[in-house]
Amino acid sequence: MKIRTVREYLPLLIVPAVAVVINLGLAKFDQEWSLSDWATNVVLGLAITIVGGMLASRQQKIQEALADLEMTEKIAVFSGEASAIKRKGRSGSELFCQAFLDARAGLSLLGLARPAMQREYLVSLKRTMETMEQFAAKTLSAYQAWSPEDWLVFKQVAETLKEDLRLRKRRCASEHRHIMEGLECMVEEFLSLSNPPNVSPQAFCNNYTSGENIIRVNFNWELFLSQANEGSASVEISTFRVTRADEIEHYFTPWYVSSEEHEVPWDDPSGAPLSVVRAAEFSGGVGENRQRRIAQTQDWLASHGQTDGTHTTICVSSIALPSHQRLLLDGNHRMVAAVRLLESGTEIKVQECLVKAPLQELLLPDLRHWVTPG
DSSP, X not given: OOOOOHXXXXXXXXXXXXXXXXXXXXXXXXXXXXXXXXXXXXXXXXXXXXXXHHHHHHHHHHHHHHHHHHHHHHHHHHHHHHHHHHHHTTSOSHHHHHHXXXXXXXXTTXXXXXXXXXXXXXXXXXXXXXXXXXXXXXXXXXXXHOOHHHHHHHHHHHHHHHHHHHHHGGGSOGGGHHHHHHHHHHHHHHHTSOOTTBXXXXXXXXXXXXXXXXXXXXXXXXXXXXXXXXXXXXXXXXEEEEOSGGGGXXXXXXXXXXXXXXEEOTTOTTOEEEEHHHHHHOOSSSOHHHHHHHHXXXXXXXXXXXXXXXXXXXXXXXXXXXXXXXXXXXXXHHHHHHHHHHTTTOEEEEEEEEEEOOOOTXXXXXXXXXXXXX
């Protein structure tokens, strides 16, 4: 049972006090209240106050129930949006913007809802934003699919959500404010994402250090992120089409061959870098397992990679070398297979993440083949 506080009885205590003050004022003019005046004015005032309090309490309960209902609907909407983002995370930014707008709509009711419902709503919103984070902040999916206009709208909506979180934080139960602070940090992370052609170095790192996209070369991620924070390293994304093999002859694999044209480790003194064009033509020196994987990739691209029957899209990552050359970090087998497909008249669409950083062996040991000593 709810225990009432003195504050809730305050309107009842004020009525007699006001009546006494009025009566003292009238006494100066010999117009003191009679017993009937007291009964009529004070008792009636108390009755009106009690009825008004009861109506206000009932109205508060109605508002609370309506707020709970609206927030329950928003929780159901968040569940649907999270599922849609998991299925269609690469399709566009509209799902993300809609989720932010729905979040703002629910936040406007936060102060009217019960504390238990506030928590349920905020936890549901947090789960949805964590799903969004997997696509927008921890992978390259958004960079690969969204246009500059999409990014602009996304950041505008995120900015308004950030402001709403700041304003509404005071209206939620104090025990839930740590959740609000966590949501604010997540929105800040969304806002820190770069717009294409620039890619967030942290998102690039997250994408290639977990899951299926792990970069196999010995890339020093800690040094790269440190360089990025200092402003000496960056990542850019671009898309271009290739119709002839000589258009990508400046791309090199992290594979090396000896003068006898046999594949050797990267640190073999006799090893020389192998370009993607030469690797596509080179059958004897590249290992049997590598040749098999290239052939499998070529077959897959030929049967599944063609988006309109005339071109195939591949995604690669590389690091910029001197003289406009590129060393592939990811997508070596895809690029070599694509070179072979060019010979059959298939146009290749390449989506590339290009790392620009000081060329140091500490960053990538393979760079010893490209860095002039001294």
